Amino acid sequence: MKFKTFAAFIGPSVFMMLLFIAFPLVSVFQQSFYITQPIYDLVDVETCTPGFVTQTCVTETQSVPRLDEEGAIITKTDFVGLQSYRNVLELGRAWDALSSGSWAAFQSIDFWKALRFTLSFTLITLPLVICAGLGIAVMINSAAKSVRGPVIFVSLLPFIITPVIGALSINWLFRGDGILTAALEWYLQRDIAMFAQAWTIEILMMFYRVWHVAPFAAIVFYAGLQTVNQDSLESAIIDGASRWQRLKYIIIPHLMPLIVFISMIHLMDSYRVFEEIVGFSSQGHVISLQWLTYDFLVPDQAGNRSISRASASAMLTMIGIALLLVPLLRRTWRDHQGGH
Amino acid sequence: MSARALQQPLPLRLTSNVFLALWCLIAAFPIFWIMVQSFKTPVDAYDSNALNVILGPETLARGHGMSALQILLGIGAIWLTIRLASRTLPAFVRSSLNGKQQWLGWIIGALVLGVGSVVVLFGVVPWVSGVLNPMLGPLGVDVVGLTTEHYKTVWVERGFFRNFQNSLLITAGVVTISLSVGTLAGYGLARSGSKLAFWILIIALIFRALPHSVLVAGYLPVFISSSEWLAPIFGENAPTLYGKPFAVIAVLVAINQPFTIWMLRSFFQNIPAELDEAARVDGCSHFQAFRRVIMPVMWPGVITTGLFSFLLAYNDFLVTSLLLDAQNQTMVPAIAGMFNRETTTTDQVVAVAAAVSITAPLFFLVMVFQRQIVSGLTAGAVKG
Numbered sequence: 001m002k003f004k005t006f007a008a009f010i011g012p013s014v015f016m017m018l019l020f021i022a023f024p025l026v027s028v029f030q031q032s033f034y035i036t037q038p039i040y041d042l043v044d045v046e047t048c049t050p051g052f053v054t055q056t057c058v059t060e061t062q063s064v065p066r067l068d069e070e071g072a073i074i075t076k077t078d079f080v081g082l083q084s085y086r087n088v089l090e091l092g093r094a095w096d097a098l099s100s101g102s103w104a105a106f107q108s109i110d111f112w113k114a115l116r117f118t119l120s121f122t123l124i125t126l127p128l129v130i131c132a133g134l135g136i137a138v139m140i141n142s143a144a145k146s147v148r149g150p151v152i153f154v155s156l157l158p159f160i161i162t163p164v165i166g167a168l169s170i171n172w173l174f175r176g177d178g179i180l181t182a183a184l185e186w187y188l189q190r191d192i193a194m195f196a197q198a199w200t201i202e203i204l205m206m207f208y209r210v211w212h213v214a215p216f217a218a219i220v221f222y223a224g225l226q227t228v229n230q231d232s233l234e235s236a237i238i239d240g241a242s243r244w245q246r247l248k249y250i251i252i253p254h255l256m257p258l259i260v261f262i263s264m265i266h267l268m269d270s271y272r273v274f275e276e277i278v279g280f281s282s283q284g285h286v287i288s289l290q291w292l293t294y295d296f297l298v299p300d301q302a303g304n305r306s307i308s309r310a311s312a313s314a315m316l317t318m319i320g321i322a323l324l325l326v327p328l329l330r331r332t333w334r335d336h337q338g339g340h
Numbered sequence: 341m342s343a344r345a346l347q348q349p350l351p352l353r354l355t356s357n358v359f360l361a362l363w364c365l366i367a368a369f370p371i372f373w374i375m376v377q378s379f380k381t382p383v384d385a386y387d388s389n390a391l392n393v394i395l396g397p398e399t400l401a402r403g404h405g406m407s408a409l410q411i412l413l414g415i416g417a418i419w420l421t422i423r424l425a426s427r428t429l430p431a432f433v434r435s436s437l438n439g440k441q442q443w444l445g446w447i448i449g450a451l452v453l454g455v456g457s458v459v460v461l462f463g464v465v466p467w468v469s470g471v472l473n474p475m476l477g478p479l480g481v482d483v484v485g486l487t488t489e490h491y492k493t494v495w496v497e498r499g500f501f502r503n504f505q506n507s508l509l510i511t512a513g514v515v516t517i518s519l520s521v522g523t524l525a526g527y528g529l530a531r532s533g534s535k536l537a538f539w540i541l542i543i544a545l546i547f548r549a550l551p552h553s554v555l556v557a558g559y560l561p562v563f564i565s566s567s568e569w570l571a572p573i574f575g576e577n578a579p580t581l582y583g584k585p586f587a588v589i590a591v592l593v594a595i596n597q598p599f600t601i602w603m604l605r606s607f608f609q610n611i612p613a614e615l616d617e618a619a620r621v622d623g624c625s626h627f628q629a630f631r632r633v634i635m636p637v638m639w640p641g642v643i644t645t646g647l648f649s650f651l652l653a654y655n656d657f658l659v660t661s662l663l664l665d666a667q668n669q670t671m672v673p674a675i676a677g678m679f680n681r682e683t684t685t686t687d688q689v690v691a692v693a694a695a696v697s698i699t700a701p702l703f704f705l706v707m708v709f710q711r712q713i714v715s716g717l718t719a720g721a722v723k724g
Contacts (some may be wrong), residue, residue, distance in 0.1 A: 003534075005528075005626045005627075006528050006532045006536075006537070008528075008627075009525060009527060009528025009626075010525045010528040010529060010537075010540065012521045012525070012603060013521045013522060013524065013525030014525070014540065016521060016590070016593060016594045016597055017543075017544065017547060017597050017598070019593055019594065020555070020590060020591055020593075020594030020595070021547045021550065021555060021594055021595070021597075021598075023558070024554075024555045024557075024558025024559055024562075025550070025554070025555070025558060026558075027561075027562065028555075028557050028558040031557070031561065082593075111540070113619040133423060135359070135574075136363055136408075138361075139356050139357075139359055139360040139363070140360065142353065142356050143356070143357060143360055149710075151360060151364060152710065152714065153426075153706060153707070153710055154364045154367050154368050155363070155364070155367055155705070156373055156706050156710065156713060157367055157706065157713075158367050158370075158371075160651065160702050160705070160706055160713070161371065161699055161702060162672055162698055162699065162702065163655060163657070164655075164657050164672055165672070165675070165695045165699055166370070166700055168374075168675075168695055169371060169374045169695065170368040170370050172370075172373075172374060172377070172688075172692065173370055173373060176386070177386060177388055177395065179373065179388070179390055182388035183390075186654075196655075211366065211367070211370075215367070216717060219714055219717050219718065220718055221719060223714075223717075223718035239571075244603060253595045255355060258636075268548075268549045271551075272551045272552070274551075274552075274553070274657075274658060275548070275657060278657060280678055287344075289551075290552075290553045290658075293551070293554065293557060294553045294556075294658060294662070296557075297553065297556060297557060297560060297662055298662070305560065307557065307560060307561050309551075310557045311557050311558075314551070314553060314554040314557045315554075316552075317551055317554060317678045318550075318551075318554060321550065321551065324549065325545075325546060325549055328549075329542065329545070329547065332533070332541075332542060332545060333542075334627070
């Protein structure tokens with residue numbers, strides 16, 4: 001294929017990716033060093049209230065945003081260097097908290113709180129998803145042919161459901177006196193409030209994520225199981241391998257590339273954990289890195305969006321993404337080299 | 341010998357099947373439960389006794405109920421829908437249509453079936469049973485409490501219909517544009533072994549990993565002030581991109597692009613290159629070969645990729661909630677606003693009904709396209 005034809009084929013797609021992915025990345029990087037804010041003037045305002053004999057007058061100094069001819073607020077953009085990063089990281093407070101050995105104080109800083117949750121969420125759900133997916137795949141594979149279709153249909157439901165709705169549906173089972181909280185209370189004979197402390201919410205979120213992703217893993221593994229070499233299985237049986245040994249020494253090594261693939265996809269996706277925070281409305285207790293950026297972008301009561309801080313936290317989130325991507329890129333690179 | 345030796349002993353098979361049943365229960369229960377709740381009055385929906393939630397005595401006492409006949413009719417209608425959606429429709433489309441017709445056949449078939457099942461369930465069944473109930477004696481007496489009032493509240497009073505239209509507009513836009521752009525790129529990348537193609541794929545992989553909030557942080561200031569910097573081009577009529585559906589469509593298409601081109605590329609690689617070589621020998625240009633020879637055999641891959649584009653656009657919360665204003669809001673962010681407001685239990689059940697309304701089309705989608713979804717999930721993975 002000539003370069004010109006190739007360029008014509010991929011042109012539109014590359015153009016869109018450059019315009020809407022690469023360009024915003026550059027602009028976020030740039031924004032993180034600048035702060036745009038209204039210009040305030042200090043104005044002495046004298047307020048007088050009618051009183052007996054004389055008026056009572058109070059003079060106070062107010063800061064008033066400067067307006068242009070059309071009445072719009074004039075803003076100015078300043079280069080502030082790493083100030084936004086400092087505002088997000090709050091290194092001073094974090095250091096004080098750590099040196100005094102107070103984990104609670106450390107976790108009261110939004111960024112570190114979000115980082116702690118995002119990392120523990122990612123690392124705890126990973127093995128759970130792999131094990132659950134593998135288990136479901138093996139079970140589907142050994143089930144009768146006639147039930148496989150319906151089982152796969154039911155399994156697809158948690159995967160395909162809108163993430164916010166999926167999180168909500170589990171939230172509603174436990175919220176207040178939801179049906180499962182009521183059942184737990186009846187079983188344990190004590191009051192339970194699932195949404196009053198962080199750790200129960202985190203458990204529910206992790207459960208939701210495993211519920212949501214395990215079907216994907218299961219279907220990929222199930223497809224992989226169809227290609228297991230039957231001859232090696234037979235020879236293993238002849239050699240007296242038990243079921244467990246066959247799983248361990250033949251099936252799992254065969255599925256290894258798929259396990260690596262699922263792990264990478266899962267690491268990338270769960271590092272971006274966000275919908276759970278919305279669905280469980282947990283922002284009072286638990287937040288994630290992507291939610292932190294989102295929160296800076298949502299206008300506050302005065303209608304201002306802290307774009308600069310959002311950009312700084314976005315760039316900090318990117319560091320983690322870069323670290324996660326290194327093994328994935330190395331693998332793709334190796335495959336490419338091997339393929340030629 | 342293999343069949344017998346590989347057969348599991350009875351206890352193991354039993355445990356395995358019990359666990360599989362348990363998984364199905366866990367997978368379906370939350371969805372099933374919100375569906376049940378959405379049809380009950382608040383008192384029943386939040387009863388701590390599961391049986392009361394399912395049977396709904398309070399709802400029944402208010403005069404909303406279903407008789408045994410109605411339940412039978414309803415189950416019959418649902419069974420028929422499932423049967424039509426999972427067997428008849430796919431078989432019909434596959435056997436009697438081809439190529440472009442198939443694509444259209446899927447869309448029209450799914451739409452007709454979806455609308456038809458809603459009409460039958462909410463229109464024909466109540467009407468038939470209304471006529472028959474008085475004649476049947478004990479069979480015609482209401483036994484299970486069930487009300488559709490929350491759906492009326494959501495769709496009619498809360499204006500969810502407008503959100504539905506917005507969702508429809510955005511998903512339709514995203515699917516068509518990202519497929520037309522993506523198939524071209526996927527074909528180009530699959531057929532070119534050049535270094536550049538490889539690097540584009542690697543960069544797309546990096547782009548796929550980016551958190552969407554990072555990108556939105558880049559769009560927001562630019563979109564809000566767009567009437568200023570677009571003014572030199574468009575003059576007075578320069579649009580503010582913030583809040584415009586077409587801007588969101590463009591953004592979602594771009595975010596979707598890395599995934600789309602990887603998936604389509606792997607489908608194109610399955611089509612032997614000899615096919616386009618033959619077309620080229622017969623005098624086609626690359627574009628003609630693509631359009632007349634490759635696309636007709638590529639439709640299954642395009643449909644599968646289209647499904648995943650649909651899911652991304654339909655399920656998106658972050659991008660649409662930040663880039664659209666209230667009047668152009670899609671369904672998912674709209675429901676988030678709804679449950680943040682939930683103050684009374686009635687509001688909660690209304691939010692549940694809205695959630696079920698969002699899930700229903702997806703449920704339907706899995707029924708019709710199960711095979712395509714599974715093939716899409718395994719397309720990239722199994723080949724490595």
